[in-house]
Amino acid sequence: MSVNQLIELMAALLILFGAVVSVISAFGMIRLPDVYTRSHAATKSATLSVLSCLVGAFIYFWIHDGYVSIRLILGIVFVFITAPISGHLICRAAYRSRVPLAKGSGEDALKPVLFGNDESENEMK
Secondary structure (H helix, E strand, C coil), X not given: CCHHHHHHHHHHHHHHHHHHHHHHHHHHXXXXXXXXXXXXHHHHHHHHHHHHHHHHHHHHHHHHCCCCCHHHXXXXXXXXXXXXXXXXXXXXXXXHCCCCCCCCCCCCCCXXXXXXXXXXXXXXX
């Protein structure tokens, strides 16, 4: 195998890795219990999957065709900047709208701080 074929194989593996992480992210969106954990699945793993697919495509076109795609570079930068910000804003909007946490997370020590429960404030005194 030549060096170009190895690099093309690496690019294909990056794209395959991105596809697998994207499927895992989709399962996380379906299976996770509340908006906070779903936001995590949507932003963190989806960002990783899209970035690895775009990097794989960039490497493939660079090695195979000798073409440096500015569109792919801009896509990588755009996704890298906007996805974490959107996840943060979704969680912030849910927090300000007082969306409840999932059942079973009620024992969380930060719940009184987040939601201002009067009973737990009395217990703390």
